[in-house]
Amino acid sequence: MAIRVNGTEVDPPEDARVSLLDLLRERLQLTGTKVGCNQGACGACTVLLDGNRVLSCLTLAVQADGREVTTIEGLADGDGLHPLQAAFIEHDGFQCGYCTPGQICAASAMLREVTEGVPSYVTADLAEEHITLSREEIRERMSGNLCRCGAHNGIIDAILQVATEKAA
Amino acid sequence: MSKVQNAVVGSVRTVLGWVPSQWLPGGTPDPLIARRAAVGRQASRLDGPLKVAGKARFAAEVAVERLTYATLVHSPVARGRITHLDTSAAESAPGVNLVLTYRNMPRIESPALISLSDFSAVGNSALPILQDAEIRYNGQVVALVVAETQEQADHAASLLVIGYAPTKPTTRFQDAQAEARTPESLLVERNHVSVGRAERELARAAHRVDNHYRTPWQNHSAIELHALTVIWDGEDSLTVHDATQMIAPSAVVLAKLFGLKKDQVRVLSPFVGGGFGGKGLWDHQIVAIAAARLLGRPLRLMLTREGVYRIIGGRSPTEQRVAIGADGDGRFTALIHSGHSVMPTYGACPEPFTLGSRALYRAGSFEMLQHHVDLDVVPNTFMRAPGEAIGSFALESAVDELAHEMGIDPIDLRLRNEPERHPISGAPFSQHARRQAFTDGAKRFGWERRQREPGARREGEWRLGLGCATGSFPYARMPGASARITLRRDGAAVVACSAQEMGMGTATVQTQHAADRLGLPVSAVVFKLGDSALPAAPMAGGSSQTASVAGAIIAAAAKLTGELVRLAGNDSPIAGLRAGEVHLVDGGVGAIGDAARHEEYRSILARAGREEITVTATGSPPLEMLKYAMHSTSAIFCELRVSDATGEIRVDRLLGSFDCGTILNPQTAASQFKGGMIMGLGLALTEETLFDERSGRIMNPSLADYHIPVHLDVPEIEVMWTGIPDPRSPLGARGIGEIGITGVAAAVANAVFNATGRRVRELPITLDKLL
Numbered sequence: 011m012a013i014r015v016n017g018t019e020v021d022p023p024e025d026a027r028v029s030l031l032d033l034l035r036e037r038l039q040l041t042g043t044k045v046g047c048n049q050g051a052c053g054a055c056t057v058l059l060d061g062n063r064v065l066s067c068l069t070l071a072v073q074a075d076g077r078e079v080t081t082i083e084g085l086a087d088g089d090g091l092h093p094l095q096a097a098f099i100e101h102d103g104f105q106c107g108y109c110t111p112g113q114i115c116a117a118s119a120m121l122r123e124v125t126e127g128v129p130s131y132v133t134a135d136l137a138e139e140h141i142t143l144s145r146e147e148i149r150e151r152m153s154g155n156l157c158r159c160g161a162h163n164g165i166i167d168a169i170l171q172v173a174t175e176k177a178a
Numbered sequence: 179m180s181k182v183q184n185a186v187v188g189s190v191r192t193v194l195g196w197v198p199s200q201w202l203p204g205g206t207p208d209p210l211i212a213r214r215a216a217v218g219r220q221a222s223r224l225d226g227p228l229k230v231a232g233k234a235r236f237a238a239e240v241a242v243e244r245l246t247y248a249t250l251v252h253s254p255v256a257r258g259r260i261t262h263l264d265t266s267a268a269e270s271a272p273g274v275n276l277v278l279t280y281r282n283m284p285r286i287e288s289p290a291l292i293s294l295s296d297f298s299a300v301g302n303s304a305l306p307i308l309q310d311a312e313i314r315y316n317g318q319v320v321a322l323v324v325a326e327t328q329e330q331a332d333h334a335a336s337l338l339v340i341g342y343a344p345t346k347p348t349t350r351f352q353d354a355q356a357e358a359r360t361p362e363s364l365l366v367e368r369n370h371v372s373v374g375r376a377e378r379e380l381a382r383a384a385h386r387v388d389n390h391y392r393t394p395w396q397n398h399s400a401i402e403l404h405a406l407t408v409i410w411d412g413e414d415s416l417t418v419h420d421a422t423q424m425i426a427p428s429a430v431v432l433a434k435l436f437g438l439k440k441d442q443v444r445v446l447s448p449f450v451g452g453g454f455g456g457k458g459l460w461d462h463q464i465v466a467i468a469a470a471r472l473l474g475r476p477l478r479l480m481l482t483r484e485g486v487y488r489i490i491g492g493r494s495p496t497e498q499r500v501a502i503g504a505d506g507d508g509r510f511t512a513l514i515h516s517g518h519s520v521m522p523t524y525g526a527c528p529e530p531f532t533l534g535s536r537a538l539y540r541a542g543s544f545e546m547l548q549h550h551v552d553l554d555v556v557p558n559t560f561m562r563a564p565g566e567a568i569g570s571f572a573l574e575s576a577v578d579e580l581a582h583e584m585g586i587d588p589i590d591l592r593l594r595n596e597p598e599r600h601p602i603s604g605a606p607f608s609q610h611a612r613r614q615a616f617t618d619g620a621k622r623f624g625w626e627r628r629q630r631e632p633g634a635r636r637e638g639e640w641r642l643g644l645g646c647a648t649g650s651f652p653y654a655r656m657p658g659a660s661a662r663i664t665l666r667r668d669g670a671a672v673v674a675c676s677a678q679e680m681g682m683g684t685a686t687v688q689t690q691h692a693a694d695r696l697g698l699p700v701s702a703v704v705f706k707l708g709d710s711a712l713p714a715a716p717m718a719g720g721s722s723q724t725a726s727v728a729g730a731i732i733a734a735a736a737k738l739t740g741e742l743v744r745l746a747g748n749d750s751p752i753a754g755l756r757a758g759e760v761h762l763v764d765g766g767v768g769a770i771g772d773a774a775r776h777e778e779y780r781s782i783l784a785r786a787g788r789e790e791i792t793v794t795a796t797g798s799p800p801l802e803m804l805k806y807a808m809h810s811t812s813a814i815f816c817e818l819r820v821s822d823a824t825g826e827i828r829v830d831r832l833l834g835s836f837d838c839g840t841i842l843n844p845q846t847a848a849s850q851f852k853g854g855m856i857m858g859l860g861l862a863l864t865e866e867t868l869f870d871e872r873s874g875r876i877m878n879p880s881l882a883d884y885h886i887p888v889h890l891d892v893p894e895i896e897v898m899w900t901g902i903p904d905p906r907s908p909l910g911a912r913g914i915g916e917i918g919i920t921g922v923a924a925a926v927a928n929a930v931f932n933a934t935g936r937r938v939r940e941l942p943i944t945l946d947k948l949l
Contacts, residue, residue: 027329036247036328041239042232044451046401047483051881054401082232091230099226102849105681107229108402108451114230149889156881158401158452159681160853162892 013074015040016084022075030074031055031066034081042082042111046156053155056112056119057081063119082111085118093175094118097168105159113155117169120151121176143173184368187804191603194805202801207905208732209761211840216690216700217909220845224686225449225679234449237421238405238480245407246275247328248466248479249335251321252488253313255344256554256874260311260320262341268323271337273330278322278469283308286468289431289459291526297658297716298430300459302491303557304524307461313342314524315555316874317488322465324473347554349874351495355518358549364530364565371536371602374543376503379512383503386512387579390499391572392940393923395867397492398561399886402451404490405480406463408470416443416471420463423453424717426676429710431459436467448708450680454857455560455719456490457680487879492867493561494520494529496568500576502541508586508594510541515573521550525557531569534920537650537809538573540597554874560719562857563916566651567923571861571941574647574924579937582632588928589616589625589813592648600807608806608906611837612648615900616813619835620646622898623815632935640819640828643933649920653725653808653904653912655800656716661730662794663696663738667783669765671696673734674706677727678718681853682915683846688727690843691909695735697763713794721810721913724842728908729797735762737793742767742779745786751775802906810838810917814855814925820933825945827863827930832922833896839904839912847914851897854918860887861919862926863942 012019015038023033031048034040034057043066046054050068057066058080086092094114097103104110124143129136132150141147148166157165199205210217228234265277286309289301305314313320321338325331348354361369380386407419416438422428422445429445436443450457462479470477481489498517504510519529532546561567581588596613599606620626628644629635635642661675673692677684689705696703706712716726740757747753752760752767752775760767766778783791802808817831834855841847864885868877878884903910923941930948931937938947 025327025329027333028327032328035239039241040232041235044232044236044401045238045403045480047403047881049483049880049882051483052401082230086231091227095227095230098230099222102223102845104226104229105683105849105853106400106402106450106452107225107234107681108236108400110229111232145894146890149892153888153890156401156886156888158399158454158857158886159849160856160887160892161849162856162887162889163852163895164849166889 011075013071014078016081022072026070026072028071029067030069030071030079033071034066040081040083044108044111046109053116054109054112056116056155058115058119061119061122063116082115085115093172094168097171101164101167102161103164103168104161109155109157113157113165116152116155121173145170181362184363187366191804194801202805208908208910210694211903211910214694216693217842218840221686221690221843223683223846224689236402236449236451237407237419237447238478240407240419242407242409242476244475246324246326246473246475246477247331248322248324248469248477249331250319250462250481250485251323251335251338252485253316253318253320255313255342256316256347256349258313258342258344260313260340261343262339264339267337268334271330271334273326274323274334275326276324276469276473278308278465279320280308280310284468285309286435286464289435297656298427300424300427300431300717302458302460302526302559307464317556317876319461319465319489322469324469324477347874349553349555349869350871351520351551354551354553358518358551360547360549361528364528364533364548367533369548371544371546373602376512376514376543376545379543380501380503380514383511384506385504385580385584386502387576387583388501389576389579389939390497391575393496393568393571394941395492395495395869396561396861396865397487397867397884398454398456399881399884400452400454400456403481403483404457404462404486406466407476407478408467409476410471414438414442416467418445418467420445420447421450421457422447423450423457423678423680423719424459425678425708425710426714427717428459432467435464445710446708447678450678453680453718454562455564458559460490462489483881484879487867487876489556491556491559493564494558496529496531498531498572500572502576502580504580504584508584508591510539510595512543513539513541514545516547518549518551520553520555520558522552522555522557527559529558530565534566534569534650535573536602537600537807538648539595540601544602562854563651563919566649566916566920567861570647570649570921571923571927574921575927575939578645578928578931588646589620592616603807605805605807608808609839609902609904611900611902612811612813615811615835615837618898619813619815619833622896623833625815628932632932639822641822641933642819643929644817645925645929645932646813646815647921647924647928649812649814649917650809651721651913651917651920653803653810653907654720654722655725655729655803656722657799658796659715659726659730660713660794660796661727661734662713662792663734664790664792665738665779666790667780667788669698669780670702671698672704672706673731674712675715675727675730676710676712677707677715677723679707680718682850683843684723686846687724687842688731691728692731695731695762697765721915725908725911725913726797730795732908733795733797734793737795738791739767741791741793742782745788746777746782749785750777750782752777806906808904808906808912810836810912810914812836812917812921814921816925816929818926818929818933820930820948825948827943829859829893829926831893834918836897836899836917837902838899838914838917839902839907840910841899841901842909842911848897850914851918852895854916855895855922856887856892858919858922859891861941862923866942
């Protein structure tokens with residue numbers, strides 16, 4: 011078995027204690043995935059596992075065996091920027107840039123969750139198939155990703171722009 | 179801080195009062211204020227593409243061969259001695275290279291404490307670092323375990339057996355208040371200010387308020403954990419990739435501690451994942467560097483989130499008294515601000531919560547005095563807008579209380595007491611337009627919708643309220659900032675100094691600045707930072723970095739101008755002109771006031787047979803700070819809802835109107851302002867570091883339990899500014915990093931009062947205080 015990381019197969023670690031986060035950062039030098047708490051509280055380590063957002067600090071690397079991991083380094087097609095990455099720059103959706111990869115990975119999965127009709131705490135009608143992505147919906151759905159510089163407005167603006175362009 | 183210091187600062191100010199303005203830096207306004215091109219223009223961050231792609235390299239992300247990993251072990255008791263220490267199980271655990279305790283830690287001094295008279299002193303604590311068996315606070319580092327992998331180090335750390343003989347610590351603020359010390363000065367200011375007889379004026383005032391306010395411990399909580407990667411090349415060459423907001427000073431201090439020459443230490447920190455005052459020099463760097471030297475291997479130490487709370491001090495709690503007396507027209511006759519904050523005897527950072535109150539209002543009399551409470555805790559340090567962030571909560575709540583008492587609009591009351599000069603020193607303001615900031619902000623916010631009577635607006639279970647407050651944060655430009663300019667024959671320039679980038683947009687804004695200063699397009703300028711091998715910039719703190727670095731670039735550009743005039747010689751259109759008669763414009767040197775006399779850099783350098791010119795210079799002494807009253811000021815407006823059922827507060831709108839001189843880049847500046855304001859929301863509503871008063875242990879050392887604002891807590895925030903240049907500062911700019919948070923807590927508290935009629939004088943304003 012193997013873990014596919016951004017399309018490349020890598021061996022699972024022999025030490026079963028290794029988190030997916032540490033596999034990425036320390037063994038594969040994919041340091042775009044950040045570590046802010048190692049406790050699942052900040053969202054900085056968010057990556058995509060088979061397309062779903064997970065906290066890589068709370069995921070053992072061996073749990074990713076046979077599955078597809080996408081990190082910030084593998085989000086865009088080719089060498090360009092993913093639309094979310096470009097929108098974050100345009101709307102100044104970061105300052106220090108440390109929570110940014112996690113915010114962007116979480117946002118990309120979050121947009122898919124919305125198209126699949128997954129409701130949130132602020133969704134008025136839980137049975138509704140087509141969810142309208144309001145600012146409040148995005149704010150609620152992104153609240154697991156902390157930012158201390160206070161780039162919240164820019165982050166929501168950037169995500170809303172990409173969501174609107176996708177819908178158009 | 180001593181009486182001598184008060185006397186020296188006082189004398190310098192007195193002398194500067196007599197010196198004509200034009201003799202001083204800023205005596206004549208920076209010419210770029212009038213002819214800026216890139217400065218003031220919106221520009222996206224130059225490092226944006228790196229940051230969004232995850233390619234910006236932070237301190238723990240430097241790839242090194244033969245790297246080892248380390249874990250710290252913290253004391254679970256606050257005072258006492260280590261009586262039993264068994265490291266054998268840890269040492270024989272798989273992969274372990276070293277267990278460092280006080281027994282085998284090399285003997286080493288503690289770094290000199292942060293001081294405003296020695297800018298290379300950056301220590302936060304005078305306590306010994308892993309030097310003996312004594313325990314001084316709960317969380318103190320007692321061991322470092324190094325292994326081949328992080329997992330091995332973490333496991334081995336759990337195998338250490340340490341026995342303690344605890345003694346009774348002092349950990350209750352109220353218990354230690356009776357023994358509080360009274361320092362002579364707070365930073366560079368005299369502590370005790372007494373003008374007139376304030377207590378007497380208060381007693382006989384027509385209107386008065388007199389209350390106590392409390393603010394809790396807080397932590398910076400930058401998302402990037404403190405981390406460093408240490409590489410020794412032999413015994414006498416040290417490279418440290420550190421997460422630090424004090425690159426050059428750290429290199430100087432580390433050289434001294436480890437017995438090296440200055441050029442044998444290099445500190446690199448090109449990107450810092452948030453600082454806010456917390457990313458300084460603490461015990462973990464010293465212990466990690468010592469361990470790497472003993473081991474002869476590169477070493478990485480990243481603190482755990484819990485570890486950050488345990489050994490990196492935060493903002494001190496305070497208990498403050500603010501009393502204001504006013505005459506029948508609302509003019510202040512007495513302003514009293516006093517109280518207590520924590521500063522252990524081994525700490526370095528006072529929490530100067532009365533400083534802001536000295537600059538904001540005119541009053542007939544003043545009385546201000548702070549006391550330091552000594553506790554057995556991790557030493558507190560500076561956190562975004564130290565003093566002002568929480569001092570303004572007390573003062574601006576009190577002003578709102580007085581306005582309510584008198585039945586006057588709180589903005590009106592503030593403007594009736596607007597000073598013409600600095601209220602204490604009498605120094606003239608360099609530029610001061612708070613009145614305009616208030617008026618413009620109130621108009622944009624719709625302040626007229628505020629109901630004077632508290633609790634008058636209701637929507638279902640929600641009570642609605644509006645509040646406002648003001649803040650003031652001093653301008654600072656640090657002495658000794660240096661920069662290097664390399665001008666190449668192809669007309670491109672590289673500007674370099676060891677400045678810090680923690681999200682402020684340092685490189686972006688200084689590239690814009692250097693482009694204008696040198697008369698080049700932004701695309702022809704590269705700004706290098708983040709490396710102690712570059713000319714030394716001061717630490718990033720006190721909202722001073724932009725002005726400090728700008729001052730250094732001004733000095734370097736002046737030197738470059740002299741070099742270019744000399745090189746141009748007699749065959750140039752500028753021949754015969756002196757340096758003072760030319761400026762750098764349109765990619766070359768031109769006569770001031772005569773566009774026809776101009777020669778491009780490439781032409782000057784080509785004729786002189788030079789590929790490039792390099793100059794390094796240090797900024798002028800920042801005497802403008804001492805001659806003028808220079809402050810960034812704010813007017814903050816808040817609209818919120820309070821639930822009758824749960825006491826929950828929801829902030830619907832927040833607007834900041836600022837007077838901070840020239841705004842250098844509207845996009846990055848807006849982000850700085852908003853970032854400060856959002857931290858202010860945390861200060862007002864959610865943030866509190868909880869100490870168990872029996873054990874002195876922090877009980878919420880995680881981001882799950884220390885609540886910083888999350889997306890759903892943050893409304894769309896509006897920011898605006900007067901943009902009036904300050905004629906006394908480089909580029910006309912004053913600091914913007916800390917004014918954003920200043921005043922926010924009071925604006926929120928005042929809005930809560932307007933919504934509910936409840937006056938909460940203790941932060942954070944949690945649900946329980948409203949039920």
